Amino acid sequence: MSDDHPPGLDLDALRRHLDARLPGLVRGGLSARLIEGGRSNLTYAVTDGTGTWVVRRPPLGHVLATAHDMGREHRVLTALHPTRVPVPRTLLLCTDDAVLGAPFYVMEFAAGTAYRTAGQLAPLGPARTRAVVLGLVDTLVDLHAVDPAAVGLGDFGRPDGFLERQLRRWGKQLDASRSRELPGIDELHDALARDLPPAAAPAVVHGDYRLDNVLVGADDAVTAVLDWEMSTLGDPLADLGLLAMYSAPSGAADSPAPSTAADAPGHPTAAEITARYAERSGRDVSRLPWYTAFAYFKLAVILEGIHYRFTLGQTVGDGFDRIGEVVPRFIAGGLTTLEKG
Template identity: 45%
Template structure:
């Protein structure tokens, strides 16, 4: 059997043994997911299973594939009521697979990823799933970073201002054409940055397919996964991004029909209101946060196409991901036009 991309089974087995993991029989490894996110594998022997994650082998954006960040936050959250996979071992310097790697216990369950994954669920089950997702996000934002050793996990002061600047710089790096409305939205965001904002641990990429739910109860989240974008920042950026991911045009960015864009889930407005109730947090300057999330996704879509045109992204629909950019930017402008200070 040929080696999987980015994987060295023998080196992984030796690493596990060196970290006190007894391998029963032979170690097998299979790919769970690859492409634009971190590469994810299931490793298993006759008795146990683990999940191994490492950055992609090409087209790297270091801040988007930070394994040390993912390791730190999942390890810290193990003592909280936020469900995460138990951590096992971390190769910080990349000596095993040629890039930093995390190993966590395999959490059995179900991942709701594609539109078809909803076909066997009732509307009541989907509502229960959405409600629990929002409750988990509210619980995450309620964790005191200092109490779990994450007080230095990020720089919450000026977080939203840096986000605006970061995605504007990213646009200049990845744009495949001139879109005047991008600069228009950027300037409007700069002018509308909230003077005061809250701070919490943020996931940075929260939606249904970045969770594992109980196989028999989709209203129970077994683990939140994909923490490489997490930091200390404004919790409303997490909520707004979760809501903007609900837009059907997000399918163009993913190159697939996503479960989370299905109209069977509650509307973005309903999700935001539920979060406000569950967290006790006011959605102050909500239009700004929606606009920032749209700005970010518009740039991300453009970046996927930029990498496809340069030959470093061959994922499904990669060359057409930028088709969504204009729609996201327009939605951002509309959202910001209703912002009140």
Template identity: 50%
Template sequence: MAAGPLAADLDLVGLAAYLGPRVDGGLAGPLRGRLLAGGRSNPTYEVDDGVRQWIVRRPPYGDVMASTHDMGRESRVIRALHGSSVPVPAVVARCADPSVIGADFYVMEKVDGRTYRTREDTRLLAPDQRAELSRSLVDTLVALHTIDPAAVGLADFGRPDGYLERQLSRWRRQWEKVRTRDLPAFDSLADFLTRSIPDRRLPGIVHGDYKIDNLMVDHADPSRIVAVLDWEMATLGDTLADVGMLLSFWDEPALPYNPITAGATALPGFPDRRGVLSAYAERRGIDLGDIEWYVIFSDFKLMVILEQIHARHLEGATVGEGFADIDPMVPALLERALARKAESGDPPLRG
């Protein structure tokens, strides 16, 4: 594997000294590495010793919100779910010592699969393949949400009670810390979300960023999910937050796209949001008439995450490509959230 142009950002010598004694038979040769495309948050690297390959995850460079980039929590939930009904990579090593490569990190196996990130990617699928992938995507989310956290050693992984209230407070504080511009409507949206928090909660394991491009599928059978990735925001909370996030990212024709997915699911074969929601509700045996609050909240949360990444980019603390286009995504998400609020069929959400 040829080293990528940004492999120098990863201390391969320090990583090799740490990883060698922790893999069967040691390393076959010097480590080579490259920064993987895709995620704009936790830098993710593919490394190899000439024979075997691994994936390395570390927190972002620069000032970060520690609780959303906790390598210990991320590696813990993956370890807990390995072998469960939710496919995840195996964790090879976890290092909390920042002196090894300059930050804490973990190493996991490299799963052989394909990720569909963009509309150009999903165009490669036939309509029936898109429909099958959508079914698998919903089935996997239901599987996650119906796992008993205690049964996989995650009983103390979070506090479902008060989860939504804490989330709103946390992301609002983070906005004040990282914002690079004045968007007065942000505060009115935050006030609205606080006033209209749903009463009903469905506790369980929450992925926090569940969407099509955080799934890896089989090369030959794109309906078979081989790994769910990017668990950096996982916790115990209200599982409907994942449904809201999935719908926020689920694009359909004639409606404003999420600026991140940019139409990835707005193609024949993919169901519309109503179809995704109905499939989830049916498989879980619940009614989801109040889901709109969670979708608006997801747009709100994404605004803060993107503003934080944009702020790090302005400080020169990002690695890789794809950061220059984040700036306009933030007001676009705010506009979409406000439109959702105005158009909601639920009177409390229009107030």
């Protein structure tokens, strides 16, 4: 369903800007729909009835430009497009707030399906589900094989001290969201801090790499990697650790956890995903339990923040009332991963 007046997107202003910057691109009146699923930046599918494009802008009422840096997303997408990493082609970046009230960029529309739940994967069957997830791993290998300097991303981040900064950042986020006792979370943080892995050769890191942040085509291949707002230069095993964490079963069909895809029949185990990555990339994954435990810690902090905002009446919507109950599972998952590692 399209909307002539979607929130945060003035179609008349967008049309004037596109006509000025990319004359001939738009051939008819524009309509748009907000693409659901994003937790942060707003994403719209825009069409003139013939062509379709995607517009990304910060959330309404955003405050911190650094948290919703459209230029940064546009830059990494543009740099990666000529590589083996499937990303949409960017068309333009607008940093003038006068056009839409915030910076935005436009890219080509990529077809495909984002799979978030076991129920969505179930119709594929076990064999196709397995192929989709292993393709997700292979795409991650392709991303981490990109030479940042060769594609103009040599200064895209500060890889030195990456893991220390990440742990410190999420520790501060935890302190900002403390509203109840969370047994084990400080123990998990301290254990991670005591045993930081040595610095790895830096790579372009997605920062939130998981199945529902890519689109999968009818041939079960990844057609586009999306949601690059957390991307930087850093330790590539941070992406693999997160993917391994998301590959553990959620434990409940009605779980309010961010993803239940790993519950689908045929979904590879974390061990299989790790082995696939190691074989294809040639990287040493012997310290992966640390990265997976860190992913559990990070997600526990994020979910606790959502729970805290819910208790303050600042978050509404289905499932938010149950987010708090899954936080202890992530803490336990992190501690167990370290113990077994």
